[in-house]
Amino acid sequence: MSTGDTAIRTARYLDGKVAQEQEVTLTLSVEGMTIHTTDADITWPRAEIELVDHLDRGARVRFSHEGEPNARVVVLGREAVERCHACWPEIFSNRRGGLRRDLKRLSIGVAGLAVAGAMAFAALPIIISILAALVPASTEKRIGDEAVAALTVLIPELSKRCVDPDGLTVIERLVETMTEGLERDTPLRVKVVPHRLVNAMAFPGGQVFIFQGLIDEARSGAEIAGVLAHEIGHVHHRHGMERLIRDGAIDAVTSVFSPGTTGSISGSLASQIASRSYGRDAEREADNFAIERLNSLGYSAEGIVDFFERAQTRQAEKQDSPALVRFLQSHPGPEDRIAAIRSGSTGNGQVLDQKDWQALRKVCQLTVTE
Amino acid sequence: MTDDKKPGWPDLDDPATTEDADRNPTAVVTSVPMTAPAQEPSAINASDPVKQRWQLAYHGRRKDLRRMLFRHVLLLFATVGTYWFWSRTNVRRYVWGHLSVGGSRLEYGGRGIELFVGFVIAGLAVALLLWALQYMILASVGPLRGQAIWLGVLYLVFTALGVLAIYSRHRYMLRRTTWRGIHCDVVGSPSGFAVRVAIPLLVTVLTLGFTYPWLAVSIQRYLVRNMSVGTLQFTYSGRGTAIIMPWLACWFLLPFTLGLSLAWWRGFALRYHLNNMQLGPLRFETTLRPWRIFRIYVVGTILASLLVYGVVFVLTGIIASMSGVLVDVFDPSGLIINSPTFAQMTALLPSLVFSLLIVFPVSYVAFLYLVSYMTLEHVFETTVIRGLIDPDQVRKVQDRRSGPGDGLDILLGMDGI
Known part of the structure; x- marks a missing residue:
C-alpha cells in the first residue's frame, strides 16, 4: 500500500457494530480514502464521505460514509486534518447539523406551513361560525347576560332603561320590521340606555343596546334604523359568540408559540392585530346585513352614510391617525364603509315619518332602573 | 492541550491512558488527562480485547463556546429567531463532541430541522387541544363561570405536558447520541412514563411537594432503566427515602x-x-458539590439577568429618545377602539419588534452559557466512571431512529442544552 505523502497514521476506525476503536492508517486521494485496518482495506469514495464534526479547534475531525451510517473515521492532529481539508475541501464546507444543509428542507417546510396556515386562516371563519351555531341558545343567552353584567360595573347606566311609551313603540316597530322572516331561537331584546355614548352594542344571546348619545347625535330616523340594522346583523351572525371562540383560538396559538416574556409581549400584540382584523370582517358583514335588510324593505341606507360621514369628520378633528393605525382598527375606515354602503343601497323610502322620529328622540324622557 | 502534540500520537484522551490506569487499579481515575509515552502500543485492538476503564474527560473550552454563541446571537437576529433550533443543535454537538468517555468522543447526531418540525407539530397539537378545551368550557358554562374551570384545566394540561416533555426530551437526546459508533437508545413510551409517575406526581401535588423525592426518583428510575448503549443497559438504584431528609x-x-x-x-x-446510576458493570461516581451548583445557578442567573436587563435598558433608552414616547405601551385592555395607546403601540411596533429580536437571543445565550453550560462543565469535571468492560461486548442493537425532535420541552420553555 502506498503510504507516501497522502498517508495518515493518526486515525481511528469504528465499524459501527462493536464499540471497538482501532488504530488505522488512511490513504488519501482525490478519489476518496482507503482505511487500512488489521483485517482489510476499506475504501470510501469521495462523493460518499461526509464530515460529521470538526472538534478540538481543528485538531480532530470525524467522517462518516453514506453506505455505513454508523461507521466513523476519526482523524487526529491539526496537520492530518489540514491534509484532509486540502484533499476534499467541499466535504468540509458541508458539515452535518448546520443550517445550510437543512435550508432546502426548511424552506419547503416553511412554504408548506405558510400555505397550510393561509388555508387554515381562510377556513377559520367557517369553522368558527359552525362552532358558534353549535353553542346552545341558553348558554349563549347566559354568556351575553354575564357580559352585560360585567360591563354594567364600568357603565352603571346599562342597568337603566329609556321607557317613554311613544318612543318605545317606534323602536319595537322598527325591530319588528327589521327582523321579519329571520329565524331566531331566542328573541331579540333591544334596549335604549340613558348614556351619552354615541354608540350601539350587540351581545351574545340577542341583547342590543342603543345609547341615548346616538339618538341625540342622529339627524334622522334613517340613521337610527341603519345602526339598528347593523347591530341586528351582529346578532344574526352571532358575532359575539364567534368573537369569543375566535379569541380563544388566537389565544391558544399565540400563547403556545410564544414562550417566555419576550414571546408573550409579541404574542399579545399579534393576538390584538389578528383580533382587530377579524373585527373588521364582522363589521363589514353587519354592514352588508343592514344594506340587504334595508334594501329588501325598500328603505334607503343613506342614513348610515350620513352618520358615518359625521363620525369621520369628528375623527379627523380628534386625531390624525397614521395609515398603519387605520389598518389595525377594528372597524373598517369610515370612507371604505361609506363607499360600500352607497354602492350597495338601492332603496329610497323613508324609514320613519317626522312624527315617529320626534317620538323616538324623546324616548329617554322617562327612564327606569332595572 | 491538543494543540501541541507529538507526531504520530496526537491525542491526550487516548486509550493508552486507560491502559495505564488499568495497570494500577488503585490509581485515582480522574478526568485530568495524562500524557502517554509516544511508543506506547495501542490498547485497543480488535484482535486483543482488553477490559478497559472508562474515563470521562471534557475537552471543550469556554472561549470557543463563547465565540460560537456570539455568532449564534447574530444569526438569531438575522433569521428572526429561526436559527434557535440549529443553535441548540450545534451547542449539543459541541458539548457531546468534546466529551470523551473511555477515550472516545460522544457524538450528537440530532438536526436543527428535526427540532423545528417537532416544535411545529407539538405547538399545533397543543394549540388545538387548548382551543378545543376552551370551546367546550365556553359552550357548556360560559366564559365567566368557566374561568375557574379553565385555570384548573390549564394547570392539569400543562402538568401532564411537562411530564411528557421530560420523557420526550430525554428520549430524543439519547437516541441522537452515539458512542464509538453505537447508538444509545431509550425504550418505554410516554404513556408508560406517565403511568409510572402519575401517582407520585398526584401525591406530591396534594402534599404540596412533601413527597417530591419519591417523584424525582420515580422519574429518574423510569428514564435510566430504559436507557442503553447498544447491548449495554443502564440501571438505577436510587430510593426516595434515602433523600427525604435533605429534601x-x-x-x-x-x-x-x-x-x-x-x-x-x-x-x-x-x-x-x-x-x-450504572451502565452494565460500570458505576458512575461524582463528587460534584451541591453548593457549587447553587453558586453557578445564583451567580449565573444574576449575571444573565443583568446582561439582559442592561440590553433592555439601553434599547428602551434608544427607542424612547427616538420616538419621545415612554408611556405605558402595553396597555393590554384594548377595550377602547382607536385609543391613543393603541396608536402609540402600533407606531412603536417596528422598534419593539427590533428589540425583541435582540433581547431574545441575548437572554437565551446568556442563560445557556452562564447556567446550563457551567453546570454541565462542573458535572463533567467531577464525575468518574469506575469498573471494567470489554468493548467487544458492547454491540449495535439498531440503527439510528428517525422522527421529529422533541417540541414539547421547547413549547414549555424548558431551558438548558
Whole structure:
C-alpha cells in the first residue's frame, strides 16, 4: 500500500457494530480514502464521505460514509486534518447539523406551513361560525347576560332603561320590521340606555343596546334604523359568540408559540392585530346585513352614510391617525364603509315619518332602573 | 492541550491512558488527562480485547463556546429567531463532541430541522387541544363561570405536558447520541412514563411537594432503566427515602430562602442520581458539590439577568429618545377602539419588534452559557466512571431512529442544552 505523502497514521476506525476503536492508517486521494485496518482495506469514495464534526479547534475531525451510517473515521492532529481539508475541501464546507444543509428542507417546510396556515386562516371563519351555531341558545343567552353584567360595573347606566311609551313603540316597530322572516331561537331584546355614548352594542344571546348619545347625535330616523340594522346583523351572525371562540383560538396559538416574556409581549400584540382584523370582517358583514335588510324593505341606507360621514369628520378633528393605525382598527375606515354602503343601497323610502322620529328622540324622557 | 502534540500520537484522551490506569487499579481515575509515552502500543485492538476503564474527560473550552454563541446571537437576529433550533443543535454537538468517555468522543447526531418540525407539530397539537378545551368550557358554562374551570384545566394540561416533555426530551437526546459508533437508545413510551409517575406526581401535588423525592426518583428510575448503549443497559438504584431528609430541609427553607434552596437541591439531586446510576458493570461516581451548583445557578442567573436587563435598558433608552414616547405601551385592555395607546403601540411596533429580536437571543445565550453550560462543565469535571468492560461486548442493537425532535420541552420553555 502506498503510504507516501497522502498517508495518515493518526486515525481511528469504528465499524459501527462493536464499540471497538482501532488504530488505522488512511490513504488519501482525490478519489476518496482507503482505511487500512488489521483485517482489510476499506475504501470510501469521495462523493460518499461526509464530515460529521470538526472538534478540538481543528485538531480532530470525524467522517462518516453514506453506505455505513454508523461507521466513523476519526482523524487526529491539526496537520492530518489540514491534509484532509486540502484533499476534499467541499466535504468540509458541508458539515452535518448546520443550517445550510437543512435550508432546502426548511424552506419547503416553511412554504408548506405558510400555505397550510393561509388555508387554515381562510377556513377559520367557517369553522368558527359552525362552532358558534353549535353553542346552545341558553348558554349563549347566559354568556351575553354575564357580559352585560360585567360591563354594567364600568357603565352603571346599562342597568337603566329609556321607557317613554311613544318612543318605545317606534323602536319595537322598527325591530319588528327589521327582523321579519329571520329565524331566531331566542328573541331579540333591544334596549335604549340613558348614556351619552354615541354608540350601539350587540351581545351574545340577542341583547342590543342603543345609547341615548346616538339618538341625540342622529339627524334622522334613517340613521337610527341603519345602526339598528347593523347591530341586528351582529346578532344574526352571532358575532359575539364567534368573537369569543375566535379569541380563544388566537389565544391558544399565540400563547403556545410564544414562550417566555419576550414571546408573550409579541404574542399579545399579534393576538390584538389578528383580533382587530377579524373585527373588521364582522363589521363589514353587519354592514352588508343592514344594506340587504334595508334594501329588501325598500328603505334607503343613506342614513348610515350620513352618520358615518359625521363620525369621520369628528375623527379627523380628534386625531390624525397614521395609515398603519387605520389598518389595525377594528372597524373598517369610515370612507371604505361609506363607499360600500352607497354602492350597495338601492332603496329610497323613508324609514320613519317626522312624527315617529320626534317620538323616538324623546324616548329617554322617562327612564327606569332595572 | 491538543494543540501541541507529538507526531504520530496526537491525542491526550487516548486509550493508552486507560491502559495505564488499568495497570494500577488503585490509581485515582480522574478526568485530568495524562500524557502517554509516544511508543506506547495501542490498547485497543480488535484482535486483543482488553477490559478497559472508562474515563470521562471534557475537552471543550469556554472561549470557543463563547465565540460560537456570539455568532449564534447574530444569526438569531438575522433569521428572526429561526436559527434557535440549529443553535441548540450545534451547542449539543459541541458539548457531546468534546466529551470523551473511555477515550472516545460522544457524538450528537440530532438536526436543527428535526427540532423545528417537532416544535411545529407539538405547538399545533397543543394549540388545538387548548382551543378545543376552551370551546367546550365556553359552550357548556360560559366564559365567566368557566374561568375557574379553565385555570384548573390549564394547570392539569400543562402538568401532564411537562411530564411528557421530560420523557420526550430525554428520549430524543439519547437516541441522537452515539458512542464509538453505537447508538444509545431509550425504550418505554410516554404513556408508560406517565403511568409510572402519575401517582407520585398526584401525591406530591396534594402534599404540596412533601413527597417530591419519591417523584424525582420515580422519574429518574423510569428514564435510566430504559436507557442503553447498544447491548449495554443502564440501571438505577436510587430510593426516595434515602433523600427525604435533605429534601425536607430544603422544603422547609423554601419560604425563607425565597425558593433559592431549590438551586441547592438541584445539585444535591443531580449528585444522588448520578451516584446511583450504572451502565452494565460500570458505576458512575461524582463528587460534584451541591453548593457549587447553587453558586453557578445564583451567580449565573444574576449575571444573565443583568446582561439582559442592561440590553433592555439601553434599547428602551434608544427607542424612547427616538420616538419621545415612554408611556405605558402595553396597555393590554384594548377595550377602547382607536385609543391613543393603541396608536402609540402600533407606531412603536417596528422598534419593539427590533428589540425583541435582540433581547431574545441575548437572554437565551446568556442563560445557556452562564447556567446550563457551567453546570454541565462542573458535572463533567467531577464525575468518574469506575469498573471494567470489554468493548467487544458492547454491540449495535439498531440503527439510528428517525422522527421529529422533541417540541414539547421547547413549547414549555424548558431551558438548558
